Amino acid sequence: MSSLWSRLEPLLARVRKPARYIGCEDGAASPQHGHGKVAWLLAYPDVYEVGLPNQGLQILYEILNERPDAVAERSYAPWVDLEKLMRERGIPLFSVDTHRSADEFDILAFNLSAELVYTNVLNMVDLAGFPVRADQRRPEHPLVIIGGHAAFNPEPMADFIDCAVLGEGEEVIGEITDVVREWKSSGRTEGSRSAVLRRLAQIPGVYVPSMYDVEYDGDRVVGITPAYPDVPELVTKRTVSDLGQWQYPKRPLAPLTEVVHDRLAVEVFRGCTRGCRFCQAGMITRPVRERPAEQVRTMITEGLKRTGYNEVSLTSLSTADFSGIESVVTSIVPDPTACGAPTVSLPSLRVDAFTVGLAAKVASGRRSGLTFAPEAGTWRLRTVINKLITEDDLYGAVESAFSSGWSRMKLYFLTGLPTETDVDTEGIVDLAAGCVSIGKKHTNRASVTVSVGGFVPKAHTPFQWFGQNGVPELRRKIGLVREAASKAKGVQVKWHDPAATLAEGIASRGDRRVGAVIERVWRAGGTFQEWSEFFDLDRWLDAMAAEGLSVDWYVTRHRDENEVFPWHHLSAGLHHDFLWQDWRSALAEAGLEDCRWTPCYDCGVCTGDGLEHIVASPVAPAGGSQGTGQNLTFGGSVPITLRPKPSLVNHDVVSAGRG
Amino acid sequence: MKVRVSYSKLGKIRFTGHRDVARIWERTLRKAEVPVAMSTGFTPRLKMAFGLALPTGAESLVELLDVTLADDVDDLESLVRRLDESLPVGMAVTGIRECGPSEVSLQEDVVATTWVMAIDAADVSGNIDRLNAACEVWVDRERKGESRRDDIRSGILGLRTISTETSELLPPLWLGESSGVLIEATLTTAGRGIRPTELVEALVPGCEPWNHLTRVLRINQMIERDGEHVDVLSARPAHTEVGA
Numbered sequence: 001m002s003s004l005w006s007r008l009e010p011l012l013a014r015v016r017k018p019a020r021y022i023g024c025e026d027g028a029a030s031p032q033h034g035h036g037k038v039a040w041l042l043a044y045p046d047v048y049e050v051g052l053p054n055q056g057l058q059i060l061y062e063i064l065n066e067r068p069d070a071v072a073e074r075s076y077a078p079w080v081d082l083e084k085l086m087r088e089r090g091i092p093l094f095s096v097d098t099h100r101s102a103d104e105f106d107i108l109a110f111n112l113s114a115e116l117v118y119t120n121v122l123n124m125v126d127l128a129g130f131p132v133r134a135d136q137r138r139p140e141h142p143l144v145i146i147g148g149h150a151a152f153n154p155e156p157m158a159d160f161i162d163c164a165v166l167g168e169g170e171e172v173i174g175e176i177t178d179v180v181r182e183w184k185s186s187g188r189t190e191g192s193r194s195a196v197l198r199r200l201a202q203i204p205g206v207y208v209p210s211m212y213d214v215e216y217d218g219d220r221v222v223g224i225t226p227a228y229p230d231v232p233e234l235v236t237k238r239t240v241s242d243l244g245q246w247q248y249p250k251r252p253l254a255p256l257t258e259v260v261h262d263r264l265a266v267e268v269f270r271g272c273t274r275g276c277r278f279c280q281a282g283m284i285t286r287p288v289r290e291r292p293a294e295q296v297r298t299m300i301t302e303g304l305k306r307t308g309y310n311e312v313s314l315t316s317l318s319t320a321d322f323s324g325i326e327s328v329v330t331s332i333v334p335d336p337t338a339c340g341a342p343t344v345s346l347p348s349l350r351v352d353a354f355t356v357g358l359a360a361k362v363a364s365g366r367r368s369g370l371t372f373a374p375e376a377g378t379w380r381l382r383t384v385i386n387k388l389i390t391e392d393d394l395y396g397a398v399e400s401a402f403s404s405g406w407s408r409m410k411l412y413f414l415t416g417l418p419t420e421t422d423v424d425t426e427g428i429v430d431l432a433a434g435c436v437s438i439g440k441k442h443t444n445r446a447s448v449t450v451s452v453g454g455f456v457p458k459a460h461t462p463f464q465w466f467g468q469n470g471v472p473e474l475r476r477k478i479g480l481v482r483e484a485a486s487k488a489k490g491v492q493v494k495w496h497d498p499a500a501t502l503a504e505g506i507a508s509r510g511d512r513r514v515g516a517v518i519e520r521v522w523r524a525g526g527t528f529q530e531w532s533e534f535f536d537l538d539r540w541l542d543a544m545a546a547e548g549l550s551v552d553w554y555v556t557r558h559r560d561e562n563e564v565f566p567w568h569h570l571s572a573g574l575h576h577d578f579l580w581q582d583w584r585s586a587l588a589e590a591g592l593e594d595c596r597w598t599p600c601y602d603c604g605v606c607t608g609d610g611l612e613h614i615v616a617s618p619v620a621p622a623g624g625s626q627g628t629g630q631n632l633t634f635g636g637s638v639p640i641t642l643r644p645k646p647s648l649v650n651h652d653v654v655s656a657g658r659g
Numbered sequence: 660m661k662v663r664v665s666y667s668k669l670g671k672i673r674f675t676g677h678r679d680v681a682r683i684w685e686r687t688l689r690k691a692e693v694p695v696a697m698s699t700g701f702t703p704r705l706k707m708a709f710g711l712a713l714p715t716g717a718e719s720l721v722e723l724l725d726v727t728l729a730d731d732v733d734d735l736e737s738l739v740r741r742l743d744e745s746l747p748v749g750m751a752v753t754g755i756r757e758c759g760p761s762e763v764s765l766q767e768d769v770v771a772t773t774w775v776m777a778i779d780a781a782d783v784s785g786n787i788d789r790l791n792a793a794c795e796v797w798v799d800r801e802r803k804g805e806s807r808r809d810d811i812r813s814g815i816l817g818l819r820t821i822s823t824e825t826s827e828l829l830p831p832l833w834l835g836e837s838s839g840v841l842i843e844a845t846l847t848t849a850g851r852g853i854r855p856t857e858l859v860e861a862l863v864p865g866c867e868p869w870n871h872l873t874r875v876l877r878i879n880q881m882i883e884r885d886g887e888h889v890d891v892l893s894a895r896p897a898h899t900e901v902g903a
């Protein structure tokens with residue numbers, strides 16, 4: 001049980017940003033490892049600055065460290081300079097809290113927010129000194145677990161992981177701890193690894209790939225079935241029913257060095273039922289569960305006091321939808337502390353004037369830029385993707401932003417969407433130019449930046465059947481936007497590299513055979529694939545070719561109704577029929593309303609799980625069409641049941657967690 | 660009311676940079692609920708001014724910071740206590756005094772700093788003797804992205820080897836850990852100044868300084884008054900244990 005610090009310390013003056021590796025944050029735990037305690041190493045497969053703010057990781061870190069039978073520490077991907085020095089000296093992956101070697105932990109758990117980090121997972125497992133392939137690990141090696149949004153199609157990672165956790169971790173980590181604690185006390189004998197995996201497979205929400213057989217017919221997956229009778233046929237995601245019972249993080253981590261979101265974050269709700277069809281996050285986190293406004297206020301006040309931050313970000317998938325938003329915002333802003341009033345940032349702005357009013361209320365000082373995401377250039381295409389923002393919504397929002405002092409707007413768009421024609425693509429610039437001309441009425445400096453990303457269809461969404469656009473087609477579309485923008489004054493264009501979009505597509509709907517591709521890319525040196533300076537599509541294409549896999553089959557091919565998806569045995573709670581129906585509706589250009597304020601259309605998540613939306617108000621929040629295009633004037637008359645006290649929480653776990 | 664604070668930076672936290680330290684102080688002052696004056700303008704900031712930047716990786720007993728307070732504070736002792744409670748492990752206040760509104764900024768006022776360095780290389784003491792006897796010492800160095808060749812001899816105001824026993828200022832951490840020869844150097848900060856790493860390059864020609872400089876600690880910062888060098892705020896030994 002020794003710290004690697006004395007071996008790392010002499011290296012740190014020689015690497016970039018050494019503060020990445022020292023820990024010592026406000027809010028960091030000083031975990032006491034010991035007999036009978038399950039040691040979790042919570043790993044984020046990207047650099048510290050990107051990983052530290054991750055809320056999921058911070059929440060689990062705290063919950064685990066509150067348990068008497070668990071400890072948790074954190075690890076982030078060492079940057080290439082330190083990795084090189086570590087490998088030269090045989091220094092393994094370490095935790096930043098006590099600088100322990102990864103092999104002193106029982107569980108190595110990765111939070112995966114996107115697919116391009118997969119090669120970093122392999123790299124970190126290897127740097128830790130463990131075999132990257134799960135079937136070669138021995139009882140003394142930790143269990144490798146993945147969670148996070150990308151874990152909803154874990155098949156490309158199936159060969160490398162021991163388990164994937166679907167959905168929210170608050171409760172399930174306790175159940176996993178219980179099983180692993182027993183394994184540990186039984187001495188982790190030879191052969192016991194598969195026994196413990198078998199037990200883990202029985203925990204709801206835990207998927208153990210090695211317990212399932214995949215059957216192929218040529219390229220096609222035809223079946224994924226449990227190898228043992230006590231292993232479930234369908235693994236369904238975990239959902240915490242009442243966010244109010246999980247007031248975490250209580251001790252938010254405030255780093256000593258600058259990170260990407262350098263402010264306090266308070267999560268105001270989970271889930272989103274606006275139903276944007278391209279949005280995996282929205283689909284897999286349903287239903288909506290709001291945190292009580294009072295608790296939000298407490299978390300803000302205490303968090304600011306504890307960390308010394310003077311900025312708080314209210315996070316969710318669409319923060320202006322939070323029932324208590326106005327009351328929360330007005331209660332924080334005019335509350336000056338010793339060093340000036342805190343500022344509030346609202347990520348994920350909804351596109352309407354109400355939201356801009358809110359943003360104006362919280363913005364202090366310079367109004368640099370506001371970001372909106374209309375996602376598609378024409379109303380027609382927006383009905384296809386169910387992002388029901390009218391032109392009036394957008395122009396109203398923009399008008400109100402320019403008139404409240406903002407001079408720069410950023411508009412996010414996707415290209416390569418289902419049914420997209422060149423009219424839709426060029427419509428992106430028409431919208432942006434419309435915004436510029438509104439802006440010119442207010443300021444000469446008015447400018448609009450359009451940011452275009454290539455669309456990658458994701459598992460568990462209505463667009464999972466859609467064939468992604470290839471690189472040439474995305475390049476052509478981006479070219480159309482750039483050309484149109486060159487004629488429109490005040491419109492700048494930024495775009496995401498279509499090559500990276502293709503690689504993401506390979507992994508996002510890949511099956512187990514893609515694992516070998518990921519391993520090849522990693523062995524060829526392809527780490528940090530989310531960083532453009534390290535990304536090289538040829539590595540991916542070479543690896544696909546070497547494995548005899550077709551890019552078209554995995555990425556650009558349209559799937560039909562009979563497709564057996566690689567995630568066929570995994571469920572985000574959404575009915576297959578609902579998704580298929582929604583895909584058909586998309587093609588028919590039919591929008592679908594938000595079920596928070598209109599009757600349920602039975603997508604499956606609530607009904608299947610005995611859940612309901614928890615919203616503080618049965619009345620839709622004020623302001624326009626809310627970017628939904630629906631008529632909400634009678635919103636309050638739609639009966640919504642407010643759930644009294646959820647009963648789904650496993651109270652054993654909760655009390656143990658708080659003990 | 661303006662106060663001049665000196666503080667130590669020891670242990671792991673030495674790997675944070677100058678900008679990081681500024682952010683740490685902002686958060687610390689808010690946590691300690693110190694009534695700091697705010698600048699006016701679009702983005703109001705806490706009114707504070709830092710002394711000379713400490714290289715990332717170097718430790719110090721005497722980092723300096725001027726803070727303008729919105730309200731007068733009589734009890735500086737309790738202010739120090741609150742700051743110490745709010746500072747991260749490895750940082751602690753080592754001195755405080757009120758300073759006049761018209762005092763020159765720290766950046767301009769400090770003329771020399773004294774460093775203790777642990778250097779792991781062959782014949783360091785021989786090289787020190789040679790360097791002390793030399794009339795010119797040329798090093799290649801970078802300033803503002805431009806490489807240049809300078810004679811740094813006149814900026815080396817004092818240079819000698821020391822032992823751990825003779826320096827009661829050394830933090831406990833150093834006693835067991837630092838490998839190499841201990842030297843004490845007083846270097847000018849005027850003009851382009853001299854960095855500890857540049858002295859190491861002069862002592863171990865052609866080296867990668869951080870491969871030999873195992874530890875470096877700033878123990879003093881001096882200003883000039885009536886032709887004499889005097890301490891900005893007298894350094895006292897760090898009183899807190901810092902985690903290794």
Ligand code: SF4
Nearest residue numbers: 595600601602603606
């Ligand atoms: S089950 Fe009904 S109410 Fe729940 S998220 Fe789906 S559509 Fe909305």
